[in-house]
Amino acid sequence: MVQIEQIYPSLTWRIRQETMYPDQSLDFVKLEDDFDGIHFGLYVNHHLTGVVSLFQNEHNYQFRKLAILPHQQGKGFGTALLNYILNFCKIQNATSIWCNARVNAKEFYAKFDFSEMNQTFTKNEIHYLIMELQF
Template sequence: MALVQIEQIFPSLTWRIRHETMYPDQPFDIVKLKDDFEGIHFGLYADHKLTGVVSLFHEGSVYQFRKLAVLPNAQKSGYGTRLIDYILDFCKIQRATKLWCNARVNAKEFYFKFGFHETNSTFSKDGQDFVIMELILNYELQ
């Protein structure tokens, strides 16, 4: 089992992982988000090698995660789950009221495990079908 650490990283560190995982046949710049430098980015290091990333954006207490990506050769290792658990904990500390994402339709089962539910909002982009999924966060005030 690999030594796993998750830490906040610079936006530019997410780009290679996003590209290799999500858009390997597209130009590199497709992975850059216009608001990347306003987001909070987390990297999962497996044995000190950056292996997975996720980016978090918020408006008030509503958070959205984007570009959850784990390198293809490390998928099915639980790293995506570790990243989601980490941002859920982060949102709890921030007292977020909702966490949502644009989920690829073929990945929605993954998000159900964390309590996310589908909304009626769907769309297609770059040949992929997406559904907006959300999780209402009711954290008790301590």
């Protein structure tokens, strides 16, 4: 059974840390504006398995820290979570949604019609590019 619901920011931190930065402390994955965002958790059989954080700026949204536990990846949970927030943004009358995508994940976002914005950067030795979807 898979369920997605809004969660507290603090519930995202363990999943972020374990999935994205396993060699870093829990404090490393906390975002300065976490308490200004909307956070969603994907539960598999009542176990928190994936998270994503969404931040609004007028009619534009940015999602950050989409993370699925490593042993649960490749099962469609990332797709389910991304579809959920895309539908959420449409209901909110968003005009666009964007993310700082890891370069090695750009094909995943391209499947959802995200476009590369020709802006790249490196942070903590990880290469990113900005990808956006217009509604």
